[in-house]
Amino acid sequence: MKFSLKQLQVFQKVAEYKSVSDAAKSLHISQAAASMALHQLETLLDNSLFVRQGRSMELTAWGQWLRPRVHELMATCNTIDMGINSMELVSGVLTIGASQTPAEHLVPGLFSALDQSFPALRLNFAVENTEHVISGLLDYHYDLGIIEGHSDHEKISREIWCKDELVVFASSRHPYSQLQKVSLSQLEMARWILRERGAGTREIFDLCIHEYIDQINVHREYDSIAVIIDMVRAGDYLGCLSYRSLQAWEEKNELSILNVPELSMKRDIAFIWRKDDTENLARDAVLNVAKKLIN
Structure with a gap:
């Protein structure tokens, strides 16, 4: 493998923040170090991953192809790290975005049950309206969404939780x-x-x-x-x-x-996730616990 996890991590953060300086801050490294890591990755892959548009770093076609694969790899690395430390099969970090109705009435019970069943699983959480949850999911801010509206986006999978x-x-x-x-x-x-x-x-x-x-x-x-x-x-x-x-x-x-x-x-309250996120033990654990709460 020619490239390093650090280089992929810099790529992931630049794609998220659309800024090398903001990515560097989030990783607690210098902007020069982030720029060098990104340049090295592009050189090793022999392809440009970003194009500058004004002050924003936008993904090229190659960058768009690479992003979901890097996201899945980094999630797996995080799961391995946390799982080995805690000896838990379901571990790592799962970031969930939920619209207000499920956030207020369903998520507290779900998180309580998850804490009891999977103590090594760390849950990050944000409340937004359905439109913003969907856009956040597509932009990799969330790993899982819980919405009360429709979603027929071709890149999103959907599973009904309750009525x-x-x-x-x-x-x-x-x-x-x-x-x-x-x-x-x-x-x-x-x-x-x-x-x-x-x-x-x-x-x-x-x-x-x-x-x-x-x-x-x-x-x-x-x-x-x-x-x-x-x-x-x-x-x-x-x-x-x-x-x-x-x-x-x-x-x-x-x-x-x-x-x-x-x-x-x-209407249906449903879970949504990106179709490119094919295998995710943490997501499957959340869905299984959620089903048991309703049944």
Whole structure:
């Protein structure tokens, strides 16, 4: 083997940060050392791996081919290192990105079960909307995603974890909360507080509502479920979120779930991962534990 793991590690970080200086900082080496390692790798492979566009280092076609292979190799090296030290079969680091509904209601139980079953597996975690989880996965920021929206990207594999349902809700003091059934025309007249565009919740809501209503009055958009709930509780707005996020507030009689017969907003919460990430013991462990929690 002509090249070193250090050279591949520099390549991986430059691809992630699109900057030699930022890659060097993340690896705690000098910029000169990172530049030399990258130059040596390109010389050994007899191919350019990056092209400079302004201040950004963009992957060439060869770099794009190499990146998933280096990512898999470095993950394997990390797993070997941690596994030997701990004598655990499932080890290493797995970085997970999740959208808000699963992050709030499903991930805590999943991580607790994983900690008990696989103590040598280190889990990094971030919460973003579905669109950003997908883009982060494709850009190698995440190894695994948990989303509540659609994903039909050709480079992504998907496995359903569980079912979920969106509902329309209002403050218990709202006039609509006194109705046995809310009509589509009443929804059209209402003011709405909704998730931001790019969120899986917003995607499903828009698909369902626009089958019947061309335009609704979206008063504000937020990326925070808690803010939306607080706004609706305090005002005369309607909202649409997962029932999982509203159940406790309904039981305290502070929010009411509105009966809109025309709207059926059932959806899947699913795991997603890159198709080029073919074998991953840590990912398989997460999927298996997740299935047992639901069954």
